[in-house]
Amino acid sequence: MPKTMVEKILSRSSGTEEVAVGDIVESKVDMAMSHDNTWLVAETFEKIGAEKIWDLDKVVVLLDHRIPSNTLEVASSHSYIRNMVKKYGIKNYYGERKGICHQVMFEMGHVVPGSLIVGADSHSTSYGAVGAMGIGIGASEMAAVWTTGKLWLKVPCSIRIDVAGEFPQHVHPKDLILKVIGDMTADGATYKSVEYCGDATAKLGMSGRITICNMSMEMGAKCAMVPPDEGTRQYLKDKIRVPYDEVHPDPDAVYEQTINVDLSDLVPMIAKPHTVDNVDPVEKMAGKAIDQAVLGSCTNGRLEDLENAAKVLEGHTVHPDVRMLVIPASTEVYMQALDAGIVKKLISAGCLILNSGCGPCLGAHQGILASSEVAITTTNRNFRGRMGSPESEIYLASPETVAASAIKGMITDPREVVE
Amino acid sequence: MSELPLPYSSRMSGTARLVGNDVNTDVIIPGRRLIHRDPFMLARFVMEDLDPEFGKMIEPGDIIVAGKNFGCGSSREQAPIAIRYAGISAVIAVSYARIFYRNSMNIGLPVIECPDIIGKIEDGDQVSIDLEEGFLQHKRGSLTEELEFRPIPEFLLDMLKDGGLVAHLQKQLRGEG
Numbered sequence: 001m002p003k004t005m006v007e008k009i010l011s012r013s014s015g016t017e018e019v020a021v022g023d024i025v026e027s028k029v030d031m032a033m034s035h036d037n038t039w040l041v042a043e044t045f046e047k048i049g050a051e052k053i054w055d056l057d058k059v060v061v062l063l064d065h066r067i068p069s070n071t072l073e074v075a076s077s078h079s080y081i082r083n084m085v086k087k088y089g090i091k092n093y094y095g096e097r098k099g100i101c102h103q104v105m106f107e108m109g110h111v112v113p114g115s116l117i118v119g120a121d122s123h124s125t126s127y128g129a130v131g132a133m134g135i136g137i138g139a140s141e142m143a144a145v146w147t148t149g150k151l152w153l154k155v156p157c158s159i160r161i162d163v164a165g166e167f168p169q170h171v172h173p174k175d176l177i178l179k180v181i182g183d184m185t186a187d188g189a190t191y192k193s194v195e196y197c198g199d200a201t202a203k204l205g206m207s208g209r210i211t212i213c214n215m216s217m218e219m220g221a222k223c224a225m226v227p228p229d230e231g232t233r234q235y236l237k238d239k240i241r242v243p244y245d246e247v248h249p250d251p252d253a254v255y256e257q258t259i260n261v262d263l264s265d266l267v268p269m270i271a272k273p274h275t276v277d278n279v280d281p282v283e284k285m286a287g288k289a290i291d292q293a294v295l296g297s298c299t300n301g302r303l304e305d306l307e308n309a310a311k312v313l314e315g316h317t318v319h320p321d322v323r324m325l326v327i328p329a330s331t332e333v334y335m336q337a338l339d340a341g342i343v344k345k346l347i348s349a350g351c352l353i354l355n356s357g358c359g360p361c362l363g364a365h366q367g368i369l370a371s372s373e374v375a376i377t378t379t380n381r382n383f384r385g386r387m388g389s390p391e392s393e394i395y396l397a398s399p400e401t402v403a404a405s406a407i408k409g410m411i412t413d414p415r416e417v418v419e
Numbered sequence: 420m421s422e423l424p425l426p427y428s429s430r431m432s433g434t435a436r437l438v439g440n441d442v443n444t445d446v447i448i449p450g451r452r453l454i455h456r457d458p459f460m461l462a463r464f465v466m467e468d469l470d471p472e473f474g475k476m477i478e479p480g481d482i483i484v485a486g487k488n489f490g491c492g493s494s495r496e497q498a499p500i501a502i503r504y505a506g507i508s509a510v511i512a513v514s515y516a517r518i519f520y521r522n523s524m525n526i527g528l529p530v531i532e533c534p535d536i537i538g539k540i541e542d543g544d545q546v547s548i549d550l551e552e553g554f555l556q557h558k559r560g561s562l563t564e565e566l567e568f569r570p571i572p573e574f575l576l577d578m579l580k581d582g583g584l585v586a587h588l589q590k591q592l593r594g595e596g
Binding site: 040122136152368383 | 494583
């Protein structure tokens with residue numbers, strides 16, 4: 001039987017020769033990641049009463065959501081996590097030093113093509129950027145994985161998105177994924193696997209692939225993947241030293257739906273409050289005044305993103321009525337941006353640089369919105385109250401669009417600012 | 420964490436609390452509230468960004484009736500925890516986001532998928548559910564209607580009966596599973 005990528009990975013991880021859509025399989029997990037919510041994972045693990053973690057090589061823990069701790073409650077839950085890390089001997093523990101979990105997972109070589117990775121974070125779909133199956137699970141389920149190393153999964157049907165063409169100037173993977181989510185709607189891929197295929201996936205770059213796999217979650221996807229290619233191998237060359245088996249879809253694999261996207265037809269896109277599928281071309285919202293601009297997150301906080309924004313900001317300053325926050329996705333990205341002079345450009349333009357982490361994305365700290373304030377951000381969700389007051393508004397867009405809007409003090413199509 | 424306020428029962432009944440489509444986990448329990456580790460504390464803020472009065476109006480046993488894609492967004496398990504500890508006995512929705520569905524069952528909150536409820540159940544209706552038989556009934560004045568839903572897979576029902584994933588695993592570790 002020809003297989004899709006997800007069928008191959010679930011077949012291998014469950015030791016089942018033939019899997020069919022709708023089958024429930026028990027799969028062995030290759031890697032398990034949790035962040036600040038590890039307190040709940042560990043507390044649940046203690047309650048289960050297992051003596052030890054199933055495989056210490058396969059567990060990753062770090063802190064990224066609220067770092068450094070911003071309240072006494074957070075400080076005590078972080079402290080509890082550190083104690084549990086010591087108690088159970090978790091060796092792949094990075095504390096708050098490395099940055100956002102998904103980015104760090106790639107950088108540390110924990111994301112191996114063809115593997116099954118569970119994360120106690122919904123944006124674990126990101127791992128598909130190198131052709132791994134990444135799925136989000138809750139804290140109790142992560143505690144169960146710590147105990148048994150296994151997880152039941154339903155074999156999902158798959159949607160194929162065939163990408164062709166070339167990005168026009170000032171149009172980016174973020175614009176592509178916003179367009180796709182707008183067309184598919186917020187539950188258009190629920191319970192399904194999304195596979196991005198076609199030669200033009202090479203044009204996405206690795207950073208762009210992470211962006212689109214990450215945000216596929218916002219149309220409900222169980223997982224999202226791009227088949228590995230030469231770009232993937234180059235990207236992983238210095239990160240993974242063990243041999244691995246790439247997974248590719250069979251030519252006659254069965255998809256529930258195939259969608260064709262021509263990159264050449266895209267324009268800068270924006271998601272309007274309060275759902276990610278409420279998408280329009282940026283030019284339709286042009287002129288809307290903003291109070292805060294955010295550049296960062298697991299979706300768009302990589303070197304390419306910072307670079308794109310810095311290019312737009314060069315020779316300009318952030319509008320006096322706007323505060324622009326920049327959060328490099330990881331310490332490694334931060335240092336690369338320092339070396340490349342990008343950080344200096346951003347600071348000179350009036351940006352505030354924050355430590356690598358999730359920052360204001362989930363409204364925990366570092367840039368909470370007041371009532372009636374408006375933010376434009378490169379993050380992944382614009383739900384009501386996500387970044388602060390339920391009366392605030394969040395718009396999602398690419399780093400270039402965010403930078404252009406920060407200059408003008410209002411939502412701006414980047415093609416208007418950059419020649 | 421404290422024990423669940425409601426033990427497992429295959430039958431439950433309560434007042435319908437209607438919410439719309441695409442209710443996400445950020446409005447079920449906002450990120451700013453996740454600093455609380457006490458589930459009863461979380462329950463105080465349930466749905467506050469959707470309706471600040473929502474939590475205060477809940478009577479123990481009430482049933483949330485939702486549209487499509489209930490629980491979309493973050494993987495935070497605190498979302499079903501806040502709902503459960505607020506006294507909600509079950510959720511009926513047209514459809515769910517997958518992580519929320521799993522999290523709910525894992526913490527012992529029964530979640531039922533029933534596309535037939537669209538336009539049928541109103542806020543305040545009396546709803547009763549038979550989890551194992553796979554049907555629900557709703558009453559409003561003289562109207563009584565019965566709707567079927569896709570039965571919960573047996574292995575998930577077994578987990579619910581045990582009180583959720585933790586209790587289920589404890590049982591397995593004791594060799595009773």
